[in-house]
Amino acid sequence: MRAVFGLVLIVGVALAGGAVYLAQDYIAQTQAQLEREKKAAQDAMANATNIAxxxxxxxxxxxxxxxxxxxxxxxxxxxxxxxxxxxxxxxxxxxxxxxxxxxxxxxxxxxxxxxxxxxxxxxxxxxxGLTSRLQKGMRAFAIRVDVASGVSGFLRPGDNVDVYWTGSVSGALAGEGGEITRLIQTNVELIAVDQTAGSDLTGASIARTVTVAATPEQIASLAQAQNTGRMSLALVGVQDETVASAIEVDQRKLLGIKEAAPVEAKVEERKCYTNIRRGAEIVQSQIPCTN
The missing domain is CATH 3.90.1210.10 (Antifreeze-like/N-acetylneuraminic acid synthase C-terminal domain)
Incomplete structure (x- = not known):
């Protein structure tokens, strides 16, 4: 009986010693981790202090x-x-x-x-004023718009727009297509909407005019377009970097009507004749044609 008691005592002491050892090891690892984190924080503060x-x-x-x-x-x-x-x-x-x-x-x-x-x-x-927003070589030009041509009032100073012209052309250019719509300017910057040049507008605002910044040559095209037809604006996305190519649509292209191929005219065969006298009678006879 004493031997069993002694064995249990020895096993208990051994387990207690192992538990103490494991606890001391865990505490030592935890303290080491805390020391490392403390040192990292001190290093970060030192680096932040040294930023110029x-x-x-x-x-x-x-x-x-x-x-x-x-x-x-x-x-x-x-x-x-x-x-x-x-x-x-x-x-x-x-x-x-x-x-x-x-x-x-x-x-x-x-x-x-x-x-x-x-x-x-x-x-x-x-x-x-607007003069402070114009870059060197640029001019300000006003375009008449309404709720349809002005993108329903969602235009803001600083936006970029494409300008389309719709009208009729006369003479040989007109053909049989009636009115045409053509893209005449791309990525034109708006610098004012009505009398507002700031970009902090809120909500939709139906404008009567928008002012764009353009080169003198572009303004000449815009003025000609405004006086000879109707102009419409298309809003360009902020991240859109594509360059629009020449675009033109007439009524035939809009409706998908293809121009019929010309009908080849039928050429009648040329025939040549000569008159031959036979006594008192004159007879007409066919002969080969010559130049």
Whole structure:
């Protein structure tokens, strides 16, 4: 009996020792993992502290097109130097010069905490009108539209459109097709809808005119088209990079009517005759034709 008790005691002590060993090993692994995570966090903080930053002016509130920019609308923030956008303002004297001859105005709508860029604000004293949105060599031209030709009022400044012309042509160009519809300009930029040049319009707005930015040659085509027929606009998708080819549709093409092949005229056989006198009688006789 004592031998059995001693054996049970030895087994119990051995199991307890094994459990203690396993617990100590688990605790040691857990502590090592915590130490590694702590060191990684410290390294990340050290790296973040070492990132080079610069002071950049950002907007304090949402800013809309045409608003006057004042000092209360901006503030300085730390910006990573290696991710600095081009055209930022880093000094107050640059953004609001003391010798400025006027105020700055917003050219593009900005959200709160968005960096102020030179392309988003006017120069001191410069108007925020259409002239500030025209690139070198471009001109502004107004096109009359309605609910149908103006894409149901969903056009916005900054959109691109294709311009189609529908009308009749006279003379040899007319043929037998009646009116034709032709794509005359592609990817033309809208810079204003009615008297609104900002891109922060909400909802559909039925416009009477839209203003586009185009070259003088394009404007000549648009003016001719507007005075000789009807113009319609087709909205181009934001990510659409395709280049539309020459497109023309007349009534025959619209209805799928193919032009009939010309019927070959039947050429009658040429016959030649001569008169032969036989006594008092004259007889007509066929002979081979010669040139």
């Amino acid at each position: 930053t610069v002071d950049v002016f950002v907007s304090n509130r949402p800013l809309k097109y045409g608003e006057r920019l004042v000092q209360e609308d901006v503030r300085l923030v730390k910006w990573p130097e290696d991710a600095l956008p081009e055209g930022t303002f880093q000094e107050l004297a640059t953004l609001f010069p003391e010798d400025a001859k006027g105020d700055r105005y917003i050219l593009r709508a900005m959200e709160k905490n968005e960096a102020l860029l030179e392309v988003k604000v006017t120069k001191p004293g410069e108007s925020a």
